[in-house]
Amino acid sequence: MDDLTPQPKDTQLLGDLTNAERDMLHDVGFEDEATRAGTSILADHEMRVALSNDPGVEILPLNVALKTYDFVQSLMFGLVDPEENEHIRLVAEHMHDPLGHFIWVKPGAKVKLPVQSFSLLETPQGRQFTHDITLIDEGAEVEMVSGSAVPGNVQKGRHISIGESYMRKGARCTSVTVEHWGPEMEVYSYGYSQLDEGASSTSTAIMMSPIRHHTSRSVSTLAAGAKSASQAIVFAPEGTERVLATETRLAAAGATSQDIARMVSAGGTIVNDAVLIGDAVRTNGFLGCDGLKLRDAGEIRAVPQLRARAEGTQLSHEASVGMIDGEKLNYLMASGMDEDAARDLIVQGFLELDKGHVPADLTARIEEIVAKAKSGGM
Amino acid sequence: MLEISELCVDVAGKPVLSDISLTLQPGELHVLLGPNGSGKSSLLAAIMGLPPYRVTGGSIRVDGVPVNDLSLRERAALGIGMAFQRPPSLDGVTVSAFAGAMGAGATLAREAAALDLSAFVARDMNVGFSGGEIKRWEILKLFLQDPRLMLFDEPESGVDLEHVIAIGQAIGRITRTPDGQGRPRAGLVITHTGLILNHVEADRAHILKGGRIIHSGDPRAIFAHIQTHGYTVPETA
Numbered sequence: 001m002d003d004l005t006p007q008p009k010d011t012q013l014l015g016d017l018t019n020a021e022r023d024m025l026h027d028v029g030f031e032d033e034a035t036r037a038g039t040s041i042l043a044d045h046e047m048r049v050a051l052s053n054d055p056g057v058e059i060l061p062l063n064v065a066l067k068t069y070d071f072v073q074s075l076m077f078g079l080v081d082p083e084e085n086e087h088i089r090l091v092a093e094h095m096h097d098p099l100g101h102f103i104w105v106k107p108g109a110k111v112k113l114p115v116q117s118f119s120l121l122e123t124p125q126g127r128q129f130t131h132d133i134t135l136i137d138e139g140a141e142v143e144m145v146s147g148s149a150v151p152g153n154v155q156k157g158r159h160i161s162i163g164e165s166y167m168r169k170g171a172r173c174t175s176v177t178v179e180h181w182g183p184e185m186e187v188y189s190y191g192y193s194q195l196d197e198g199a200s201s202t203s204t205a206i207m208m209s210p211i212r213h214h215t216s217r218s219v220s221t222l223a224a225g226a227k228s229a230s231q232a233i234v235f236a237p238e239g240t241e242r243v244l245a246t247e248t249r250l251a252a253a254g255a256t257s258q259d260i261a262r263m264v265s266a267g268g269t270i271v272n273d274a275v276l277i278g279d280a281v282r283t284n285g286f287l288g289c290d291g292l293k294l295r296d297a298g299e300i301r302a303v304p305q306l307r308a309r310a311e312g313t314q315l316s317h318e319a320s321v322g323m324i325d326g327e328k329l330n331y332l333m334a335s336g337m338d339e340d341a342a343r344d345l346i347v348q349g350f351l352e353l354d355k356g357h358v359p360a361d362l363t364a365r366i367e368e369i370v371a372k373a374k375s376g377g378m
Numbered sequence: 379m380l381e382i383s384e385l386c387v388d389v390a391g392k393p394v395l396s397d398i399s400l401t402l403q404p405g406e407l408h409v410l411l412g413p414n415g416s417g418k419s420s421l422l423a424a425i426m427g428l429p430p431y432r433v434t435g436g437s438i439r440v441d442g443v444p445v446n447d448l449s450l451r452e453r454a455a456l457g458i459g460m461a462f463q464r465p466p467s468l469d470g471v472t473v474s475a476f477a478g479a480m481g482a483g484a485t486l487a488r489e490a491a492a493l494d495l496s497a498f499v500a501r502d503m504n505v506g507f508s509g510g511e512i513k514r515w516e517i518l519k520l521f522l523q524d525p526r527l528m529l530f531d532e533p534e535s536g537v538d539l540e541h542v543i544a545i546g547q548a549i550g551r552i553t554r555t556p557d558g559q560g561r562p563r564a565g566l567v568i569t570h571t572g573l574i575l576n577h578v579e580a581d582r583a584h585i586l587k588g589g590r591i592i593h594s595g596d597p598r599a600i601f602a603h604i605q606t607h608g609y610t611v612p613e614t615a
Contacts, residue, residue, distance in 0.1 A: 330428055331465055333451045335454060335476075335522070336451070336480070337451070338451055349502070350470055
């Protein structure tokens, strides 16, 4: 693949976004296309925008990419079996006209501005099945912002997505995902990533809006010396069920990972089923799952699993689930705060992002989004 | 400002304070000395209304208002504030976010500089703070709250000598400065080492032992006596 000469297909604007769509997307991190290295927008059943402003980045609708580059065929379903489960089978059956993007960060590209990609579901009771492929090629470096949004009138609908991400040798990526689906929607997202030798991924997921059910499964395989650090902040109000299933496989010597999940239930249910597998010597991994329950209703279930399969792998986890610490509440109330204000401050602090994981240029914008989500604005 | 009369306190049915009587006038700073386990922190917690301390007899009044039946929040609203000895860590809650929630952003900027804590405003409250940093932060927190009656729980424990001076000066400054409404404040400092007495101008001291106040008098005389005779009643008393 490295011998492929980059093609001048770096600018494709398939359609335009309305102001309402821009506003909707802005709430999950979208910025004007001119300020981004590349933009991919999928709206209902069409790729509305596939645009690059950087010669090091190519963005194409997946159906176009498959016809343009032979190698994309081998990337598609390269990390996941199309028969893995009923949802993936359902998406695979729609592959006569695949819907999704192909983002390619070219070998050695040091992309200065972030690349952004978003999904919009604008039709009430809409059904959306998508497949995205991202290739960050050898030695490339990029920051990515992604997310999902629906207009206020979309309550119900179904979205199933497959994402396959390939990070080639020495590639680096820092990414943020902000999710905002409809409150009665069902969403199943399956993300698979492969980090080749020396690749490094730092990711942040913000899942704070109400949703009837969301299963988010992610599987990562790390080659020699690859590094992965992820953080997720998850909120479940009453009526929301979120299932996070992550599997991180440290497949070769020197691979390291750190996965942190901070979960707050305000009457909803959150399940965090995290598996960390040490398959090789000199691998090191950590799982951190902290849950805070604000009401008697709802449930937080944290199931961290460590599987050491090679001598010399170091795996550890920390998990805690509980109500707000009375000592902390009393401490704040002794300063004159009422109980609600003290609770809010503690919960906001609990859900605070590790800013070291967020792309530096995006920190202020992400803080603004998270603050809005915390205040119930989403 | 503070009138404690024949106060008895227990924890889970076990008496920890008996027959405590103590009066602080506006503008006064008192020091309560006693060995570990004598009940000093229990007294402050009972005044503040912290669980699990339960008043079983006697009364506590602040500005003439009985506080026995008031909640923690109501006592704070009445003007009672406390510098904790071992405050909890609040991950993710920055000093500036706390000040913002208290509506005291301007006070934070001013007083953080005075307490050499300007670099702390972006840090999470009490997370990774050294012993001295915690004590200075707890006094800064009182500046943000602006209480009339201040309770200082072992403000010099775990603090290096250089910062004991700064803490003593800060306690003196906040005690002698009127509150936001121009009213005089008062303070009660508890200590088992007495070192803070070298750096604050206390008006009166008390020795607490076995849950009872066994002696009250001039702070320097009492501190000098304790240094040579321990926590006993001076023969001249």
